[in-house]
Amino acid sequence: MHASLQKALPWWLAMVLMCYANIAHATTPLADYFTDTWSTQDGLPHNSINAIAQTSDGYLWFATWEGVARYNGRDFRFYERSAHTGIRDSGTRALVSDNHNGLWVAGARGSITYRKDRQWQPQSVARSMVNHLLKDKAGNLWLAAEGLGVFYRAKSTETTSADDDIWLLHNISAYRLLEDSQGRIFAATDKGLFHLNGPDKKELLTQYGLPELRVYSLLETQDKRLIIATSRGAYVLENNQAYLLHPSLAGESITSLMEDNENNLWLGTMNKGLLRLNKQLIETLNVKSGLPNNRVLSILQDLEGSIWVGTNGGLMRLRKAPFTTWTKERHLIGDYVRSVIEVSSNTVLVGSSEGLSLIENNIAYNARLNTGSAISVLSFGKRQQGGAWVGTYLNGLMLWQDNQLSPYLNQQNGLPSDEVRAVLEDHHGNVWIGTTSGLVRQDPTGQQQIFTRENGLPDNYIMALAEDDRGQLWVGTGVGAAKLTTDGFESIPINTMEEAEYAFGFWMESGYVWIATDRGLVRYRQKDGQLGLVGRRAGLPIDKLFQVIYDGSNSLWLTSNRGIWQISYQAAHAVADGRQQHIEFEHFTESDGMASAQANGGSNPAAIAMADGRLWFATAKGVAMVNSSSVLQKNTARLPLVIESMSADGHALPINKKHILPAGTNRVLFDYAGLGYVMSSRIEYRTRLVGFEKDWAARGKNTIAEYTNLEPGHYQFLVSARYPYSDWHNAEDVYEFEILPYVWQRLDVQIACALFILMLLAGGLRWRLQRLRQSEVRLKALVESQTYALRQQSEDFQRQANEDQLTGLPNRRAFDQWLSEKFVEAKQQHSSLALVIMDIDYFKRINDQYSHLTGDRAIQALAKQLQALIDHQVHAARWGGEEFTLMIKGMDDTDVAAYCEALRHRIDTYNYLDIATDLTMTVSMGVAFSHQVENYQDLLKLADQALYRAKEQGRNRVEIWQ
Template identity: 35%
Template sequence: MKQLSALLGALVFALLPLLTLAQPTFSTKSGDTPVPPLPVIEKPLDFYTLNTWNANDGLPHNSVNRITQDHEGYLWIATWEGPVRFNGREFLVYDDLSALGASENGVFDISSDGSGETVIASGRRGLMLRHSERTWQVLASADDFVHETVVLADGTLWAAASNAGVLRIDASGARRYYTAQDGLPDTYSQRIFTTGNDAALPRAFHHELWVGTEQGLAVYDATTDRFEAITALPAELVRAVLRMQSGHLAVGMASGLYFCSPELTRCGLYQAFSEGRVSSLLEGVDNELWVGTFAHGVARITASGVDYFGVEQGLPNLHVLDLFLDQEQNLWLGTHGGLVQMRNALFTSFTRRHGANGEFVRAIEQTTDGAIWVGSSEGLTRIFDQYAQSVATSPQLENLSILSLAPLPGNQLLVGSHTDGIFLLQEGKVTHQFGVQQGLSLGEVRSILPLEGKRVWLGTANGILALTLDDKGFQQQFRLNRDDGLASDFVVGLYQDQWTTIWASSIAGLTRLKPQQNGELKVEAIDLAGIGSARNVFAMTEQQQRLWFATDRGLLIYHPETDQWQQLARQHGLPFHSYFSIVFDRDGHLWLGSSRGIVRIDHSSLVQVLNGDTATLNVQLFNSADGIHNHQTNVGGPSAKLAEDGRLWFSTAGGPVVVDPASLQQQDLSPPPIVLEQIIINDTPVDRTHDWDGAIERIRLAYAGLGFRMAQQLEYRVQLRGFDEQWEQRTQTQAEYTSLPAGSFEFAAQVRYPGSQWSEAVTYSFTVPNRFYETLGFWLLILVLGSLTTFGLFRWRLYALQQSRNTLKQLVKEQTKELQLLAHQDDLTRLPNRRAFDQQLRRRFAQAQQQQQPLCLAVIDVDHFKRINDKYLHATGDRILQRVAQLISRTVRQGDFAARWGGEEFTVLLPNTHLAEAKEVCERIRLAIAAQDYSDLKIEEPVTVSIGIACNTQGDASGKLLAAADKALYAAKKGGRNCIRTEA
């Protein structure tokens, strides 16, 4: 059966050109044009979200000639400054001629094969480059400028090569050119298109190959290896060709846009498209047709007709060079003003361009006719059926700064202003006003609460004002302020719950006003300090028998049945502190407006956290990437609204925004692919397909999630398996590890859109080898060296102790010697003292007696020393004694022993010396002392000495020798002093 089906498919494909040529019909009448079935798309093109990139953002050139996508998910862009790879955040420019291996880098076309593993770039002078496995290869050039290339499933490359015709290069490298002689309407070939095996197309249209020439369109017939011209189309330049999923053929030609029936028997000009020449064609997600033009931007063709998007709507340039739909169904435009992304985003923003009367919106409401009313700082806007219209039907509404809105039955609307009080509108016209002149203390009305019995309460900057409203207008009932128990006079919100209790929110607290049976009000200021840290309460709503309050510290939830409060804050997963609006959708999901976007909390997650079943909320954050023109929401009365059709409206600083919560369920938030862009080990780039062999001191891994829907909001988490037990969430797109221990590791990274599932992990395995100090040999060496070192230290310690002991001994010896010296030395003269003399006398006397040698002793006395000492003071006397001692020391012979005996007396032992010889020595002493110059001492008297000498022949005891010498000294003094006497 399968074989039969395949045979029939091949037969239809083979006969299709014959059918096309059998009965060609061409028409320029709109009624005869075989227009394909087109979808109904309610959202005007003007509301699409636009992102642009140009040379200021990293593109090497503003002209984006072609766009494609490879199998990893990267976008590839052809520019005149080289092919460019885009990951959603950064452009990688291939402009290095040495890396490309080419003589020039400018490319006009870029395409990928069926698998996306190979990218072909082509351009001037027949240049063709192949990029595969992250390397470039230069292909043999074509004979002329290459406008466009396609690669078939079998690897065959086809190129539209201008005047050279169509070039085919098969997988073996064989080349062939097709020209007019091979069936082309004209040799000059500009566009080439293949249907491939697109699953959305009927099988009969698979693997078609179309070529657009200067004289018409042709299709390739593989059985004859020739091209067949499509004669149902005019013979003119073909600028674009597309086989649509319905089977219809769309062709952009010099004279306009043409549609052909699937069997190509009828073709006709699409008269509704009359704005300029076609440059490119693309079928959208919903089978709408996108048309790029040379001078009118991009057009979208649906069942409703043609919708244009140009410079006025934000397109950087009107010349659209290419259209491309990526794997996430994002629409990309190549223009002369850069790269453009257009998305039918989740949110729709109404700005001045769309008719809004001012963009700083504070209040949104809906009247009974279904119209949405928007109050801004510049006036009032009415939105109905996607169209916004400024409302200034009464003079009072012109440039009116509006703070609050409230609907009344009969399409009536209450409008609270910043300066002029409150207005009642009927059919958009002011019928009544209550302002300062009517008794309003200030013209500022921040909230309006209609009540039963034609009553209206106003929240103002000076408390609550209660009014009644009838055919005559507004009448004041009473006022409430802090003196009456309000938490604050500055009331920003009023809300009545199902139990008829009225709640007043303010910038300084919350007040509960409870009607009593006697008709009075019980006013109670809620003690927020006892609940949490909130102070400002901005908005209120009711859901699931609970009251919900948006505050400056998250959410407060009140349970009336139990009179209990709960708080949800950042520790529960809320991304911010302050929220200015609060609303539930029909499925119970909670939506919050903040200054940094709109937050959605899943209903089941909310219930689980409130019940204590889980700790963290499942939160999604929406901002400008989702179509919100300005993600700051404002405080107002009210600033968020659930409309009758289920859509949610929010007041923002960039106009009102609307979202259909049901479309969120339809939105495919499948995680994008993630790739490892770069691996650097020890400052060396590494190919992830090759194992690193060597030490790893530092490894840095750069990764990227290739999601283009919300590229700036992608969330990442990484894990180093073998080192980390848990995933680590990151905002950066690289991870770095240093000083890892030895072992095997696997780096893993995942990506997701906020609130969606995590992607499959991209991984890289590597091994950190044992460092030299972690090997067994190293530790054995350390053990041996340690043992030797220990032994050496032990020996050194013993030696050091011995040296210390010897040093100590020497020190003791020297100190002992010093002490001995001090004990035997005279402090003044530095001569031996009397103790030393007595020891020397006994020792030397005994030695002389034993050896029978002579020993003489001289006693020297300074003449008249007492008189000199008394006259010139002791200091002078001491200096004289020092001078005499020096002279004695210098005059005695080697071996003689001089000492200070006491006072002004000195002694000299002269061993082995006879009396006559001793007398000669002493005479030299006497003369030296007498001849010394003492003028520096300022004395007038001469300094002389008397000397007595004795020898050991005088007795057999040392004492007798001393006595004899002393006796001789006495004789010298008595004999006139300054002389020598001996005792024979």
């Protein structure tokens, strides 16, 4: 512990804090968990969560009085009373998963069913509500029944009736069953604890001198202790003796038990909320701290380590969020934090609008022994002789040392303003003080000099100061940045970077200076003064950045009014160099443990990085800390992946078998999910349809993949997912399907037709030879006639092969040949070539509402509009189904966008009354340009992906690939 703190606090309080700090290092304090809650308003069928289970495929299951809810991280799916599921009553009491991806479901009216491999296997009904069940190591099924007792069904018996059940306890309410590591089977009942496969069936607790107690739950810990949750405390059975788990639990009604992977014990109570026991330290979570209800019914730790708590009033999840935040509730002096600085390897100094705080070993306390009136702190600076420089809002520059805060400089003795937003002590011992009215330098002898706009500064409002690896001073102001050279202040033209003005903060590395501005992150290269920008054009959704820090690994962290942003250090350099156009990012907000996503800026340092990987950020509600190394570790967790549904032409298909789809199948759709719950909204996906795609198709956060106009053949659908910055993980299951060809598309039919034609040709040739022998004149005439006929037939075949019969437009084959030729031509001549893929929105509705004949006429009407556009610049074709293509030559990107928008508007407003009353038709368009790719196949992919974006953005729109 910090020596000054030991002097300031009584010895007993210091010892308590040291003990708490040691415990905090061993396990995360309950207050640091981030909580989420769900109720019926969020999709649950009922607010009482009677049981929680997780199957080995990753799904979470919740038992309620209105059925079973399955959760995939985004939404709930209900399973209610039905003959298909075998659930006889929606009231569900028990959920028990096994190692084979199976789930036992039991509850009201004796309902018992088993789900495995997406199939439900209803079991024989019990005589009363089943509160719990157990499949023992021998394969026998044990059941705890309400009011009737405990019975089992032997593995060797194919039970067809409840009369075959073997009862061991009678006329008793059994709540929980447990088989321990020794093979002993215990039952928790309203009459106490029973050993069911022991020498007798006598109640156990009274044999250990305890009164008869109602036992709600049982747990065998990893160290082989048996924990008993009763109506009057939690007890331990160990070495043939019983004792209270913790003195403070005496008399408490404990309803549920769970041991987490850090050996903490979690106890649900009847009316006191959730308790966690760690090394005899008990922490409490109740309605005052966010628990939906103080009656806890179930507890589970999932595969990612999150704790799920089922109560009478809803569901809560506790997870270790990336960020930990200190506020007034955790003894910070003030919530509005403007600056933070490291004072030792395990201690930071925090400045807020209400004063100074120290955080040491995760404990916050007042950093001032000479407590007087509150000092509004703006900035910090490291001091070579120890302590720290403190810039204030109204009191000028102050000195903090040995937990004492004393005045140093103000307007009365040299400062042009008492508002100090930046402080820096350089390597020469000069103290630079940035105020709102100019910059002050105080040399080691105490001499002072003031610099303003008249001395070359961009502005008198100083917000940031830093020293680079060359010993040069950098100054950030409200209208630009400057560096101090031997020739004076040199202005840095950051305004050339999309008119950037505010220079909020700096990060220095060898050869480069990074500047957080109001137009993104600006990089200055020392060797030639070249500027580069990482901003909106690179994909960042924000402009204004306050601070940039490096975590020592491979990430830059940026603060803003809208949260914390993490980007790759290497990618940032690549974007600033122009070698990369787009940058990926990770965004952190309140859902990641921050009390407020609004990071503060305009004074320094607003964020710091420590050597151990901890990053600290000043926010509008407290100071937030994240361990950058733990964020990377969390992102490496393997994601379970499932394909939730598949449909062909709108018809849902079971996904547990291979499907053979009929000829002409037009649309195939897959819905999939990565079953990660810590950052479910950030999971990224990619898919690949083997037989159609050679490479993976990026899906972003979209969980639906749709394919149209697939050729007949065999396909395999693959899906892959990852957390941001982690490796891709592929689904273990591969979905296979086959699309049958039409008769004329079958190879054997095509070969037979070819042979038949050859035979006909051979016969015709023989006949003609015979006719030649009869008459030379007739032969010549006949040859000329047949030659003409064959030429006409060839031309007809050629036209049919390249023309769509319904619309008269060129078909896909003709279009592909045209595209490949014009693409090469455009590349050679460096001319513009745009590809537009157009799809009629909700075309199936037109067929369903009117008729397929009307649908054909609607396609013809659209084709007629496109036919009118064809000239030397525009080429149109029918792509297939309700999809068309346009190829536009010689227009720049802006003209193409306007052209497509005008066409979309024309189609939208076109009068279709001659086809059907009230018929309207809109289209979605995806546009890509030849200069964006190197081959025409990639051009097709980009346009197709742009079309998908247009659909996802609401349809009836033009989407230009960016």
